[in-house]
Amino acid sequence: MKSNLFNILKKELRELFRDKKSLAMMLVIPIFIPLLVIGMSALFESQTNKDIGEYNKIGFCYELTNEEQELAKQINIEIITGNEEELKQKYENGEINLYVTKEDNKYILNTGTSDNDTFAINLVESYFNSYKQYLQTNYLINNNIEPNDVFNIITVEKNILEEDNYFASYIKNYAFLFIIMAITVSATYPATDTTAGEKERGTLETLLTFPIRSKDIIVGKFLGVSISSIITGLISLALAVISIIISKNMFSIYEGIDVMYSPIAILFMTIVIIAYSFFISGLCIAIASTSKTFKEAQSALTPLTFISFFPGMIAFMVGIQTTPILSIIPFLNFTLIFTDINNGIFDILNISLMVISTVIYISIVLYYIIKQYKSEKILF
Secondary structure (H helix, E strand, C coil): CHHHHHHHHHHHHHHHHHCHHHHHHHHHHHHHHHHHHHHHHHHHHHHHCCCHHHCCEEEECCCCCHHHHHHHHHCCCEEEECCHHHHHHHHHCCCCCEEEEEECCEEEEECCCCHHHHHHHHHHHHHHHHHHHHHHHHHHHHCCCCHHHHHCCCCCCCCCCCCCCHHHHHHHHHHHHHHHHHHHHHHHHHHHHHHHHHHHHCHHHHHHHCCCCHHHHHHHHHHHHHHHHHHHHHHHHHHHHHHHHHHHHHCHHHCCCCCCCCHHHHHHHHHHHHHHHHHHHHHHHHHHHCCCCHHHHHHHHHHHHHHHHHHHHHHHHHCCCCCCCHHHCCCHHHHHHHHHHHCCCCCHHHHHHHHHHHHHHHHHHHHHHHHHHCCHHHHC
């Protein structure tokens, strides 16, 4: 029995590594992960280190005092004056990034929602905070009140407890989502070829005539697809870690941050990748087994790529926290567990629930497929 299972597995792996498309899915797709990590790092770098000359042209539709002009000069604001209609026209033409109107002591910032507009808003808000403090200081001095006694009545200090930052966390999590997608894509082709493909070629009918138990056939095919997925996942993880280290040396947004994963984090990430590889491989085989042709199976499996990606993406964007209940929900649990690992949280209960629930799901799926293969309906 073990010999039959081993022979089926050996057959599947031999076909897998001989098939150029399967190898491309398994080995080429992970190459996109460094491009994702380095590309996102470059994007964040360009946003955080934007040249102030791209957003410092500010219109004022009122006359600035000498003090206001000096404050604007100190924070590199290029002052453009004019009436409201003139400034509005200049803004629409892209000549200024923002214009300020005034109603008594109320200042209104007129702008849009582009990246440069956002930077301009932050710049002008900084200017008005400085101007406000200048007016407050003068008011206190004129009323014989020491400004420091008011402004420094309390002090606030930052104590950064984590070495990670928003950019590194964001990029690491999205890199893992891409790893999940790469594993899914890697599993779909061999799962399709070994089920619907063999059915279409007529080799499945021949295989079922051999004195081999359906269980050995299915488990052998399942392990073959799973090994392909695991290889893709581990290569993707290695490339993600390497590209993050390279990005740290290339971009200033990682300055002073330890982006390297600890050995325990690598271990738990590997467990998540292996668990997901087994889960998605079983699911792909189950779906592809119900298809009559290779093309039909590919169409049936296409939505799976999006299903594997979007729950995790939404959870990451919304900031959903891992709970024991969420740890057993397929697709969502893998991303949540990884996000915890990325944040240095190693909750053994949640990880164990994820592994146990995955084993249960795989057992149910394999039982369903084996039951199918015991009937001739699988061929028709």
